[in-house]
Amino acid sequence: MAWGTSLVLGIWLGSSAALAAPLDEALKPLPEVPALDAAQVELGRRLFNETRLSINNTLSCASCHRLDKGGADDKPFSLGFDGKPVALNTPTVFNATLNFKQFWNARVDTLEAQIEQVVISPVEMGNTWQNVVTTLAAVPEYQNAFTQAYADGVTASNVQSALATYERSLLTPNSRFDQYLLGNTDILSYDEKQGYLRFKEYGCIACHQGVNIGGNMYQKFGVMGDYFKDRGNPVEADLGRYLLTQDEEDRHVFKVPSLRNVAVTAPYFHDASAKTLEEAVAVMFKYQLGRIPTSEDKTLIVQFLKTLTGEWAGKPL
16 A cells, blocks of 8 residues: 555644645546537437336336436335346446446446346346337437437447447536545545545555546455355355356456445445445455454544535536
């Protein structure tokens, strides 16, 4: 953990210097929303809320990725088109474009590929792309919108492109922590800054790193203890990337989730087992770090995590 001599000294001395934003900070603020084709974004927004993407016209992307619920779902497991729960907790769609791969098991590289799989998933939308294209092409409003956005009109590739383009607009800038990183060091309280120092000191930042504070690497769930044995009731979804690779080293390995907006995306983990942020932090200490923090340190880290909540459409999430 390369903090630099002055920062380490500041921590030990409890000096205010340790609480200022370092010039060479490991975490970076969210980037600006990229320049996107306005017609494609608007079409994607409509498709994101379109229930006709599901086989029985009951489920849209927005049904599970609730933008008023942190871009995720407040249920442990979202319900598929047939009303049955899916196997994994729904991750947030906000800032998903910044993840290096998509899905808990990181099985695809792009948002387009993620969308392609969700629509045909037998437990999510249960549809076929041929049926999606036929259905949308029969709607005059969609015919016009696709013609304006894409030269070749309604195609499966263009549906996926429009949805992915809209999702790339779903960034949540201007969290208090981002403002801190940009130089407004007074925006965080003393305790929140101490929480950030503990976050680094204990090693949380080893996995929750980069601009998305996660989402850019794999990690085993249970590095320092057998989480699944202790939890009990193992299910296939717990196997993570092993289901894809059949490599024993990938058993219980998942994409590290982003911590941005984590305070508003409960419940936590792929199995939705942690109902509160406090519970999630305790599990991480035990099974990922193998360390026993003080109650004060856990509280400080939770306070820091709450500074990661950003804004969407000009309002805090």
